[in-house]
Amino acid sequence: MSYKELKREVFEANLELQRRNLVIYTFGNVSQVDRDKGVVAIKPSGVSYDDMKPEDIVIVDLDNTIVEGTMRPSSDTKTHTHLYRAFESIGGVTHTHSTYATAWAQAKQSIPCLGTTHADYVHGEITCTRELTDEQVNGDYEEETGVQITDAYVDRDPKAAPMVIVAGHAPFTWGKDAAQSVYHAALLEEIARMAYLTRTLDPNTAPLKQAVLDKHYLRKHGKDAYYGQSK
Numbered sequence: 001m002s003y004k005e006l007k008r009e010v011f012e013a014n015l016e017l018q019r020r021n022l023v024i025y026t027f028g029n030v031s032q033v034d035r036d037k038g039v040v041a042i043k044p045s046g047v048s049y050d051d052m053k054p055e056d057i058v059i060v061d062l063d064n065t066i067v068e069g070t071m072r073p074s075s076d077t078k079t080h081t082h083l084y085r086a087f088e089s090i091g092g093v094t095h096t097h098s099t100y101a102t103a104w105a106q107a108k109q110s111i112p113c114l115g116t117t118h119a120d121y122v123h124g125e126i127t128c129t130r131e132l133t134d135e136q137v138n139g140d141y142e143e144e145t146g147v148q149i150t151d152a153y154v155d156r157d158p159k160a161a162p163m164v165i166v167a168g169h170a171p172f173t174w175g176k177d178a179a180q181s182v183y184h185a186a187l188l189e190e191i192a193r194m195a196y197l198t199r200t201l202d203p204n205t206a207p208l209k210q211a212v213l214d215k216h217y218l219r220k221h222g223k224d225a226y227y228g229q230s231k
């Protein structure tokens with residue numbers, strides 16, 4: 001894929017964030033990796049979705065050095081590239097501040113699997129990371145945010161749970177490409193909203209039985225399916 005084609009795909013994926021009401025103003029960002037070229041295309045920092053153009057998308061390498069582009073890459077670039085280096089199966093990353101998923105992140109609570117809608121897409125809870133330590137916050141903050149995410153996946157397949165919420169911050173999702181990472185961000189927001197409303201109706205709602213969770217997840221994705229369909 002040429003840089004121009006990669007930028008176009010990432011540009012369209014970023015616009016989809018706004019179309020799905022997952023962001024306002026300049027919140028959030030989407031990227032996609034080209035592993036053959038060793039580069040990542042990502043949203044420029046601080047640019048509103050209404051003003052953004054395909055040529056504004058910035059190309060960086062996996063060490064965060066700008067390869068092509070005149071604008072500053074997203075402030076979350078180091079988190080994106082950390083995930084690409086750690087999770088070799090992923091091709092796209094999305095970060096939003098969508099309302100319900102961010103509320104669970106601010107409450108520092110993982111989202112339990114309370115129903116089959118959740119189970120169709122995530123094989124278990126949607127994990128909330130540990131809070132960053134003061135040392136991490138005062139260090140390379142964006143890189144350390146990525147570390148908190150990958151630390152939560154030491155014993156977990158990122159394909160089986162392509163969405164996470166960062167304590168005190170907001171969600172990150174991923175997928176086989178930028179478009180699918182946005183699709184997972186939209187699914188996360190809906191699942192987070194359902195879970196919030198469920199627990200509002202009954203704070204003691206028990207998680208879905210494991211047999212039902214397994215049935216729903218595995219019939220859709222199988223054990224080795226690569227994320228399943230994305231539309």
Ligand SMILES: O=C(CO)[C@@H](O)[C@H](O)COP(=O)(O)O
Binds near residue numbers: 026029045095
């Ligand atoms: O997480 C944050 C801010 O907390 C970011 O997602 C901003 O909401 C968008 O930053 P840029 O991508 O425009 O630098």
